[in-house]
Amino acid sequence: MTASPGAAGRAAEERPRRKHKTGxxxxxxxxxxxxxxxxxxxxxxxxxxxxxxxxxxxxxxxxxxxxxxxxxxxxxxxxFAAYERVFLGTDLPLWLGNSVLVTIVLTVGRIFLDSLAGYALARLRFRGRAALFSAIVAVMAVPGVVLFIPKFLVLNQLGLYDSYTALILPVIADAAGVFIMKQFFESIPVSVEEAARIDGAGVFRTFWSVVLPMARPALITLTIISFQSAWNEFPHTLVAVQSPELFTLPRGLADLVSGSLGKGTQYPLKLGGAVLATIPVAVLFVIFQRYFVRGANEGAEKG
Amino acid sequence: MTDTTTGPAAGGPPAEGPGADGADRPRRPRLSAAARESLAGWLFVAPVVVILGLFLLLPILMALWVSLTDWNGQGSPFKPGVPFVGLDNYARLFTEDDLARQDFMTSMRNNIYYVLIVVPAQTVLALGLAVIVNSRLLKGRTFFRAAFFFPSVTSSVAISVVFLFIFANSGAVTGLLALFGIRGPQWFADSRGTLHLLLGALGLVDPNAPPAALTDGGPFGLSWWEWLSGPSVAMTTIIMLVVWTTSGTFMLMFLAALQDIPVTLEEASRLDGAGRWQTFRHVTLPMLKPTLFLVLTLGMIATWQVFDQVYVMSQGDPAKTTLTPAYLSYKTAFRNFEYGPGTAISFVLFVIIVVLALVQRWVLRDRDAAPRPRRRAGKVRA
Structure with missing residues (x-):
C-alpha cells in the first residue's frame, strides 16, 4: 500500500511539533x-x-x-415502549431483514465485481481498455437523481420491478469502486504477478490467490463504503419496489414518517426506527474510522 | 470461475506478445498468451460493463425517448400507440404559460437559493473546521475529526427524521430559542421567503403589500417578487441539515490538503513577521486552491441533486417552497403519472449537472494531466 491510500489514513497523525517562540x-x-x-x-x-x-x-x-x-x-x-411498538406494531423487523440481506449481497457483489474489473483495467492488456476506462470515469459523473425514471423504465421493461432483483442488480456494480480498485492495483509492483505467472498460474488464479490478498487495505475500504452506501440507499428503492414486504429500512422509515403508514406525531417511534437505521453504520464507523476517512478521500481523488 | 488456466506449461512470460507462443508448446495451441490475457480482461470487466450498460446507459437512452412522448405509464413506452410529442415536454417547461412551467420555475428558484447558500456555507465551515483540527497545538484531533465527519456517514433518511423532530413546533430548536427569549417560527409550516422577511425587516418593502413594479411581471411566468423570495423558512431547515451533514466530508478533503503543505513554509512566513491571518491568506489559502475548487464544484453538483431530505421532510411543501427539480421530476412521473414531462425535467437537470462536471474537469485538468508520483503532488509544487 504505497501511493494512494496512505496520505488520507495519516490525516490526523501528528506532525513533528515545533516549539513556538516563548516569551x-x-x-x-x-x-x-x-x-x-x-x-x-x-x-x-x-x-x-x-x-x-x-x-x-x-x-x-x-x-x-x-x-x-x-x-x-x-x-x-x-x-422501551417505542421499540416494543416498532418491533411488534410495524413492519420494521421485516424491513430490517431486507436491509441486512440486500446490504450483504450488495457488499459482497461489489467487492468481487469491482475488484475483477479494477484488476483488468489496471493490469491486463486488452483491446479497448483505455476507452472502457474513460467510459467508466464518464459514468461516475452521471448524477443519480436523473436516473430515477430511467431506471424504473428499464426495470419495468425487463419485468423486474418490485422484486429483490430490482433492489440489488442495478446497483451491484459501481463505477467508483472499480476506480478505487484500479488505482490500488496499479500501486502493487508488477514483479509479484510476473513471478506467479512464470510459475504457471493462470490469469484468474494469479488475481485470486496472489494479487487480491495483497489488496487487503483497499478491499477493507471498499467493503466499508459499499456497506455504508448500500445500507443507507434510499432513492433507488423508490423506483425499484413498491410492496411494503420489499422495503428496506430507509424506505420503510421514510414511509412511516411521511404519514402513509403512521398516524399522529409518534416521535419516539419514528426516532426509534431512525436509531435502528443509524446503529450499524455507527458501530462500523467507530471501529473502522480510518477506512471511512480513506474512502472519503478516494472520493475526492476521483473528483 | 472465469479463466482458470493453471497448467504448468500454459503460463509463459506474459510480456512478450503474440510471438511468444512457440510451436513447441504442448497444450492450448490455439490461444497465444496475449490473446488469453485479452480474453481474460474482457471476462473480468464483463459483469460490470453489462450492469452499467443495462442500468445506466440503456435507461438514459430509453428515458430520452420517453421525454419525447406522452406515455402515461401503461404498458410499454415503445408500443406504437404511445403519442409522440417531439420537444413539447421541454418547451412547456420554458415557454408555455401554465402550471407545469410555474412549478418547474418555482423549483428552479428554490434550488438556486439552496445552492447559493449551501455551497458557500458548507465550504467555509469545512475549511474552518479543517484549519482548527489541523492546528498542531490542540489535542484530541482524532476525536474531533471523527465527530465532525460522523453525520456524513449516517443514513440521510434517519437523520432527516431526527431534524424533523428537532425543528418540530414543540421541538428542540424552538425550545432552545425560547431560552434566549426568541419566539421561533413554525419551521416546516412557514412558507415565507427569508429575503422577503429581510427586506421587510429593513423597512425597504412591505412583504404584505409588495410594490406593483415587482409583482406585475417577470421572466418565465414568475413575478420578480416571487423570484426575489429567497429560500423559505421551511427550506432553511433543509439547508441547515445539509450543511450539517456534508461539511464533515469536505473538512476531510481540506484536512488532507492541509497536511500536504510543508510545515516549514508556514513557519517561515510567521518568522518573516506575517500574522496568523496573513499567513493563512497568502500562504495557506493559495496552496489549497485546487481543493477549494474541488469542494466548490462537488458541492454544486451535489446540491442540484437534493432529494432525500425533501422527500422525507417536506415533500415540496409548504406552498411549493421546498420543491426542487429532482423532487418535481419524481413527483411528476410517479405521483401524477406524467412520465414524459417528468423525464424532461430530469434531463434539464442532467444538462445543468453535466455542465458543472465538465467545468470542474476542465479547470482541474492540469492536476490530472501531471504525473502524480504522490497524492496531490500538484499542490506542493506551489
Whole structure:
C-alpha cells in the first residue's frame, strides 16, 4: 500500500511539533488562541453530535415527555415502549431483514465485481481498455437523481420491478469502486504477478490467490463504503419496489414518517426506527474510522 | 470461475506478445498468451460493463425517448400507440404559460437559493473546521475529526427524521430559542421567503403589500417578487441539515490538503513577521486552491441533486417552497403519472449537472494531466 491510500489514513497523525517562540506576549497569545481553538472545537462537536443524543434519548421517552422536553438527554421515565411498538406494531423487523440481506449481497457483489474489473483495467492488456476506462470515469459523473425514471423504465421493461432483483442488480456494480480498485492495483509492483505467472498460474488464479490478498487495505475500504452506501440507499428503492414486504429500512422509515403508514406525531417511534437505521453504520464507523476517512478521500481523488 | 488456466506449461512470460507462443508448446495451441490475457480482461470487466450498460446507459437512452412522448405509464413506452410529442415536454417547461412551467420555475428558484447558500456555507465551515483540527497545538484531533465527519456517514433518511423532530413546533430548536427569549417560527409550516422577511425587516418593502413594479411581471411566468423570495423558512431547515451533514466530508478533503503543505513554509512566513491571518491568506489559502475548487464544484453538483431530505421532510411543501427539480421530476412521473414531462425535467437537470462536471474537469485538468508520483503532488509544487 504505497501511493494512494496512505496520505488520507495519516490525516490526523501528528506532525513533528515545533516549539513556538516563548516569551511574554507571544506565550499569552498562544494560550488564548489555544483556548479559542478548543472552544470552537467543543462547540461544533456539540452541534454535530448532540442531534444523535436527542435521537437516542427521545426514542426512550414517552410521547408527552418527548414533546415537553425534546432537548433533555435524560428520559423522564425511561421506557422501551417505542421499540416494543416498532418491533411488534410495524413492519420494521421485516424491513430490517431486507436491509441486512440486500446490504450483504450488495457488499459482497461489489467487492468481487469491482475488484475483477479494477484488476483488468489496471493490469491486463486488452483491446479497448483505455476507452472502457474513460467510459467508466464518464459514468461516475452521471448524477443519480436523473436516473430515477430511467431506471424504473428499464426495470419495468425487463419485468423486474418490485422484486429483490430490482433492489440489488442495478446497483451491484459501481463505477467508483472499480476506480478505487484500479488505482490500488496499479500501486502493487508488477514483479509479484510476473513471478506467479512464470510459475504457471493462470490469469484468474494469479488475481485470486496472489494479487487480491495483497489488496487487503483497499478491499477493507471498499467493503466499508459499499456497506455504508448500500445500507443507507434510499432513492433507488423508490423506483425499484413498491410492496411494503420489499422495503428496506430507509424506505420503510421514510414511509412511516411521511404519514402513509403512521398516524399522529409518534416521535419516539419514528426516532426509534431512525436509531435502528443509524446503529450499524455507527458501530462500523467507530471501529473502522480510518477506512471511512480513506474512502472519503478516494472520493475526492476521483473528483 | 472465469479463466482458470493453471497448467504448468500454459503460463509463459506474459510480456512478450503474440510471438511468444512457440510451436513447441504442448497444450492450448490455439490461444497465444496475449490473446488469453485479452480474453481474460474482457471476462473480468464483463459483469460490470453489462450492469452499467443495462442500468445506466440503456435507461438514459430509453428515458430520452420517453421525454419525447406522452406515455402515461401503461404498458410499454415503445408500443406504437404511445403519442409522440417531439420537444413539447421541454418547451412547456420554458415557454408555455401554465402550471407545469410555474412549478418547474418555482423549483428552479428554490434550488438556486439552496445552492447559493449551501455551497458557500458548507465550504467555509469545512475549511474552518479543517484549519482548527489541523492546528498542531490542540489535542484530541482524532476525536474531533471523527465527530465532525460522523453525520456524513449516517443514513440521510434517519437523520432527516431526527431534524424533523428537532425543528418540530414543540421541538428542540424552538425550545432552545425560547431560552434566549426568541419566539421561533413554525419551521416546516412557514412558507415565507427569508429575503422577503429581510427586506421587510429593513423597512425597504412591505412583504404584505409588495410594490406593483415587482409583482406585475417577470421572466418565465414568475413575478420578480416571487423570484426575489429567497429560500423559505421551511427550506432553511433543509439547508441547515445539509450543511450539517456534508461539511464533515469536505473538512476531510481540506484536512488532507492541509497536511500536504510543508510545515516549514508556514513557519517561515510567521518568522518573516506575517500574522496568523496573513499567513493563512497568502500562504495557506493559495496552496489549497485546487481543493477549494474541488469542494466548490462537488458541492454544486451535489446540491442540484437534493432529494432525500425533501422527500422525507417536506415533500415540496409548504406552498411549493421546498420543491426542487429532482423532487418535481419524481413527483411528476410517479405521483401524477406524467412520465414524459417528468423525464424532461430530469434531463434539464442532467444538462445543468453535466455542465458543472465538465467545468470542474476542465479547470482541474492540469492536476490530472501531471504525473502524480504522490497524492496531490500538484499542490506542493506551489
Amino acid at each position: 511574554g506576549t507571544a506565550g499569552a497569545r498562544t494560550l488564548a488562541s489555544t483556548f479559542a481553538g478548543y472552544f470552537v472545537l467543543v462547540f461544533f462537536a456539540l452541534v454535530f453530535l448532540y442531534p444523535f443524543v436527542i435521537q437516542i434519548a427521545n426514542s426512550l421517552k414517552t410521547e408527552p415527555d418527548a414533546a415537553a422536553h425534546p432537548l433533555s438527554p435524560v428520559p423522564g421515565p425511561l421506557t
